[in-house]
Amino acid sequence: MSFTITQIPSGERDAWSSLVFSDYQEELFQKQTELLAAAEDEVPQSALLARVSEGRYEILSLYTEEDCRMRGAASALLDAASQRARDCGCEAVTVRYAASPEEEEALLTLLAVEAVSVYNESDTLCQLAIWLLSRKK
Numbered sequence: 001m002s003f004t005i006t007q008i009p010s011g012e013r014d015a016w017s018s019l020v021f022s023d024y025q026e027e028l029f030q031k032q033t034e035l036l037a038a039a040e041d042e043v044p045q046s047a048l049l050a051r052v053s054e055g056r057y058e059i060l061s062l063y064t065e066e067d068c069r070m071r072g073a074a075s076a077l078l079d080a081a082s083q084r085a086r087d088c089g090c091e092a093v094t095v096r097y098a099a100s101p102e103e104e105e106a107l108l109t110l111l112a113v114e115a116v117s118v119y120n121e122s123d124t125l126c127q128l129a130i131w132l133l134s135r136k137k
Contacts, residue, residue, distance in 0.1 A: 003045065003073050005080045008035040019047035021061040027051065033060070036080050038073040046073035048081055057085035059095045 008016055013028050013035050020028050020035070027033050032053055038046040046064035050057055059081060064074045085093045 003038040003040055003076045004042075005076055006037050006039070007084075008037050008047075016044060016047050019044060019063045019065070020049050021063060024049055024061045027060060034084070036077050036084065038064075038077050040068075040071075040073070045071075046077055048074075048077040050081055050084070052085075052088050052090065055089065055091045057081065057088060057090040057093045059093065061096075 010029055010031070016035060016037055017025060017028055019037070028035065028049060030051075033049055033051045036048045036050070037044060044065070045068040047061070048059060049061040050059050052058075059078075062074055062077065082093065
């Protein structure tokens with residue numbers, strides 16, 4: 001799949017708010033956050049909200065429309081976020097992650113499958129899967 005990844009200016013974020021978890025709606029319009037969006041044929045598929053602060057790039061929300069999942073949009077956003085963090089001079093990337101045990105297990109399984117299938121293409125996705133697995137110990 002080929003996705004267009006765009007950094008959405010703060011004045012245009014309303015159109016993408018449905019792709020940001022409700023816990024982070026207020027942060028969507030704050031100055032220190034940035035919104036990366038993935039679209040295919042100009043149709044919104046996925047969005048990643050991050051906060052850049054004190055040399056750290058913190059991913060707050062990553063969401064993909066349900067009927068668009070498993071096509072690589074979130075992976076493309078994670079790769080773009082990793083590059084943005086480097087471009088901003090950030091020394092660390094952190095991820096806010098909250099889920100029920102069932103959701104966490106499903107996510108780990110999904111990441112393991114996805115990481116194996118795109119191992120050579122998405123170093124960021126592999127690192128995220130390893131991080132999540134290390135949390136389970």
